[in-house]
Amino acid sequence: MLKINNLYTIAEDDNDKKILNGLNLEINPGEIHVIMGPNGSGKSTLANTILNNPRYIVTQGNIEFEGKDITNMRTNEIAKLGIFMSFQTPEEIPGITLAHFLKSTKKSITGEKQSIVELSKEISDNMNKLDMNKSYLNRDFNVGFSGGEKKKNEILQMLTYNPKLVILDETDSGLDVDAIKTVVKGISLYKNDNNAVLIITHSTKMLEGLKIDKVHVLVNGKIVETGDISLANYIDQNGYKKYLGDNHEN
Amino acid sequence: MKTNIDEYVDNGTRNIYNIKSEAESAKKILGLSEEIVRNISKEKNEPDWVLDIRLKALDLYNKMEDPDWGPDISYLNIDELLTYVKPNTGENRSWEDVPDDIKEVFDKLGIPEDEKKSLAGVGAQFDSEMIYHNLTEKMKELGVIYTNFDVAIQEYPELVKEYFTKAVPLNDHKYIALHYALFSGGSFVYIPKGVKLDQPLQSYFRLNEKGAGQFEHTLIIVEDSASLEFIEGCSAPGYNELNLHAGCVELFVKNNAYLRFSTIENWSKNMLNLNTKKCYVEENGTIEWIMGSFGSKVSMLYPLSVLNGRNAKCEFTNISFAGKGQNLDTGFKVIHNAPNTKTVVNAKSISKDGGICLFRSYSWVKKNAKNSKLALSCESLMMDSESRSDTIPVNNIETSDCVFSHEASIGKISEKAIFYLMSRGMSEVEAKALIVRGFAEPIAKAFPVEYAVEMNRLINLELEGSIG
Structure with missing residues (x-):
């Protein structure tokens, strides 16, 4: 489904700093992958590069999705192919209600004309599943939402668009235990044999209750080890010392 | 030679606003002189006191300099401007009587349709003259007056004399002097004591002729405890010659009265929009300005509210949008001249492709305006790094018994x-x-x-x- 081949990127606004250094990754339908790594290892860059954020420039390698090279595709076209990213810091859009946002973006992403009644019901069902207060629909998008509400809103969008591949960029950061449980519930509801999930995280809290296929450790822009859930548990206990050498702390 | 401004103008995307009517005008006057001013007055069969105002204004115009603030407008050559363009029709009471080539424009702008749906009265101006004015029977019975300003001079001379030029004086600035020399068309509104209109009145000003000026005068009097919502719409198709809009709005809001004055200006980008608006508000009265400034090459517009009575209120809501080659120099002015007076300003601007949006505010709180409140908020959004946006607040607060707040934010998208x-x-x-x-x-x-x-x-x- 997703195939990343020998990917190198630089950050344009950060003195062309090299971030990803020959990264390879393959995710198949039905799988859940996890990427862990210390701060600054390139986790968020990977997520943003898959969506072709103009801040990051691919200098070598490519990204394929369902056999198509998407490396230089526009972000909105990538989204329309069925790749969704849950942002680490979701944006606020003043003056645009959540309801308006969901309706116009759903149409943009799927290109389908869905009846307002049908879509409203779908949104309402999804909000129930995520314990979200319906009054939020009439509030400005993410304006005045708590950190947890913003992340739930990302999951609500995920359920509403029903993409093929979901990238969760530190969705658990800053969330309390209950909110993390809700997010995990959302992922479980979404997940089936035909779609895939890439979870970027610092901890194993978000992995409980999910069937994890592969865990990758990302260090200095490269995947240095791949394993099963036991690798995540190891890192949870021991950190990244093993990968960083003596002069690094974590 | 005409002032050619091809290089600045991109009117291509304005679709319905860009319809040029092929209607032949009945009379066109080029340039400005005493003879021309006398001719316009004669054409309108005006009494001498009105001609005197015109001549006095012409004299002032000739003596005055361009404003010493804001964008450069020195390229405006009045001798090349069509200062009076009479459409090929008189003023009509029914849209059926308006010639097809003019009616078509207003149909496309949706005016007759809105009139049927939700308006108590409509006035429509085409170039220099009103071509339509109508008020529902119900409103007439209540004593509401809503007519062409030229008609008001003939039919209600005492009322007009009492208020005309009393809010905006002839010597306010050079282009208001020009306005008073050449004024033509516009609306006169009189809402009698206690009459509250439940539907708005709307005047629409369309400047169709290439290289022409429009100088309509709008005068509104809302008597004690009366209430009115007035909507003003302006637009013009695009040309590669300079057009000028130098209208004037004089508003009088009496004790306990309410006036909401909404404007959407959507001028073509070859337009100089030098409009002047002023409102006097008496005790417990309220003026609400709602303004949208789109289009025009240059706009200079700063409505002034004078809060003259205790508890008088002013709300000012504005949005400006400047694109390529546009310089929108707008703002507001308020004078607090009585205790417990209140001003709320909410202004926003958007600029893109090198467009300039400048928001000026002038707040004068006089010594006697005890316990007055002013809350100003200005927000600017720039779509790119070539565009410019700024706010220039000037405050003159003469009493310490005043709560004043000013928030300004300028940000890039x-x-x-x-x-x-x-x-x-x-x-x-x-x-x-x-x-x-x-x-x-x-x-x-x-x-x-x-x-x-x-x-x-x-x-x-x-x-x-x-x-x-």
Whole structure:
């Protein structure tokens, strides 16, 4: 489904700093992958590069999705192919209600004309599943939402668009235990044999209750080890010392 | 030689606003002289006291200098301007009587349709003269007067004499002097004591003729405890010659009266818009200005409210949108001249492709304006790094018994937000349009529904024009 081949990127606004250094990754339908790594290892860059954020420039390698090279595709076209990213810091859009946002973006992403009644019901069902207060629909998008509400809103969008591949960029950061449980519930509801999930995280809290296929450790822009859930548990206990050498702390 | 401004003008995307009527005008006058001013007055069969005002104003115009602030307008050559253009029809009471080639324009602008649906009266001006004016029978029975300003001079001379030039004096600035020398058309509104209109009146000013000026005069009197919502619409098709709009609005809001004055100006980008507006508000009276400034090459517009009576209130809501080659120099002025007076300002501006939006405010709180309150908020959104935006507040507060707050924020459209929206399937243009629409939403809410819709359409037009 997703195939990343020998990917190198630089950050344009950060003195062309090299971030990803020959990264390879393959995710198949039905799988859940996890990427862990210390701060600054390139986790968020990977997520943003898959969506072709103009801040990051691919200098070598490519990204394929369902056999198509998407490396230089526009972000909105990538989204329309069925790749969704849950942002680490979701944006606020003043003056645009959540309801308006969901309706116009759903149409943009799927290109389908869905009846307002049908879509409203779908949104309402999804909000129930995520314990979200319906009054939020009439509030400005993410304006005045708590950190947890913003992340739930990302999951609500995920359920509403029903993409093929979901990238969760530190969705658990800053969330309390209950909110993390809700997010995990959302992922479980979404997940089936035909779609895939890439979870970027610092901890194993978000992995409980999910069937994890592969865990990758990302260090200095490269995947240095791949394993099963036991690798995540190891890192949870021991950190990244093993990968960083003596002069690094974590 | 005409002032050719081809290089600045891109009117291509203005669709319905850009319809040029082929209607032949009945009379055109080029330039400005005493003879021309006398001829216009004669054409209108005006009493001597009106001609005297015109001549006095002409004299002032000739003596006065261009404003010493704001954008350069020195390229305006009055001798090349059509100062009076009479359409090939008189003023009509029924749209059926308006010639087809003129009616078509107003049909496309949706005016007759809005009139049927939701308006108590409509006036429509084409170039220098009103071609339509009508008021519902119910309003007439209540004593409401809503006529062409020229007609008001003939039919209600005492009322006009009492108020005309009393809010905006002849010597206010050079272009108001020009206005008083050449004024033609506009609306006169009189709302008698205690009469509250439940539907708005709307005057629409269309400047169709290439290289022409429009100088309509609007005078509104809202008597004690009366209430009115007045809507003013302005537009023009685009040409590669300079057009000039130098209108004037004089408003009088009496004790306990209420006036909401909404304007959407959507001029073509070859227009100099040098408009002057002023309102006197008496005890417990309220003036609400709702303004949308789109289009024009240069706009200079700073409505002044004078809060003359205890508890008088002014609310000022404005949005300006400047694109390529546009310089919108707008703002507001208020004078607090009585205790317990209150001002609330909410101004927003959007600039893109090198457009300039400048917002000036002048707040004068006089010594006697004890316990007065002013809350000013100005927000600017720049779509790119070539565009410019600024706010220039000037405050003259003469009493310590006054609560004054001023918030200003200027920001560039967020690349992060655009990326976020694009990751939700929106194109870059759609993403920017959504952000701008959200930014403008609090202002759009204040407009009458039809105009809020029109404003969103204008924003989309402006944004699509640059990229699509």
